């Protein structure tokens with residue numbers, strides 16, 4: 001390896017894009033005297049409602065908290081079953097387990113890594129209450145047949161849309177239709193509030209339950225009880241959680257949301273470039289594109305390493321990229337490979353072969369809106385050297 005590589009700065013696989021404007025807005029919020037849940041949270045909720053075109057967008061401390069409360073608000077409890085995918089971040093399953101319910105897994109499609117909607121019906125039992133699809137990398141799951149099944153069996157749907165803010169399915173934005181959607185604003189996601197998440201719904205009584213559950217079980221949004229117009233009196237309807245977002249975080253989110261469409265467009269350009277560059281390489285298998293009309297927000301670009309052709313494992317590939325000072329991501333090991341899920345639900349290696357294959361071969365290449373073309377070339381050049389391509 002050349003001296004030059006050692007001198008190159010580490011290129012992470014993701015880097016949040018925080019503008020100077022955001023920094024000064026956060027300083028202003030700090031000086032305003034109101035830093036916990038307040039007007040900025042309300043403002044961002046309003047902006048998100050406008051953006052996804054839904055009557056309710058409720059901010060929480062994380063998408064994990066949002067998924068958890070969504071299940072609790074639907075009264076999911078021990079004995080219930082929730083159908084989801086093994087190809088996701090473990091939070092999707094953890095929250096089901098935390099409710100005492102059973103995650104029932106359905107294998108994924110080999111090209112899109114999304115839950116295979118055709119296999120869902122066979123897994124529905126009288127205990128099934130919810131289907132929780134994940135829009136992997138921002139590519140919308142085939143929602144028409146999924147919602148048809150939910151209707152047929154009277155099931156609720158919580159879309160784990162952590163990757164998919166700005167994505168659309170058949171001309172409709174994710175969040176603008178269907179049942180419940182959860183977005184993540186973790187720094188790795190398409191827009192950030194440092195930490196944060198959002199629940200979108202069209203169901204007033206569900207949204208009301210979320211307001212109570214996210215703030216102690218208080219009977220209404222009581223964040224303003226310290227302001228001049230607020231009242232100190234409230235009732236507790238149930239023991240609630242403390243999952244409310246702060247104004248500091250929402251301030252970041254307002255700027256991020258304003259940039260979202262432009263930065264998703266940038267992601268698409270970067271991914272198009274990767275597809276172009278990697279076209280015809282046998283050493284990698286590129287994710288496939290669904291044939292229905294959609295817009296992909298491209299949260300990550302996650303090809304598979306074709307180990308049989310290139311002769312090195314995915315882990316070796318990631319280690320070698322690091323020698324070139326390039327970070328890659330692992331999204332994700334199949335969730336049923338984790339010991340807790342094997343021990344608790346009896347899942348075994350071999351149960352979901354497609355998810356396992358992806359989990360063992362996938363790697364995410366650097367992708368973020370302000371990556372430079374030089375940095376993109378560094379990625380491709382490093383891969384050429386690792387694979388001994390001319």
Ligand SMILES: *Cc1c(COP(=O)(O)O)cnc(C)c1O
Pocket residue numbers: 061062063064065088089091092134160162163183184185186196197
């Ligand atoms: C990031 C992520 C989550 C959790 O998001 P947080 O905001 O970090 O809690 C859940 N599901 C998926 C698919 C994710 O990628």
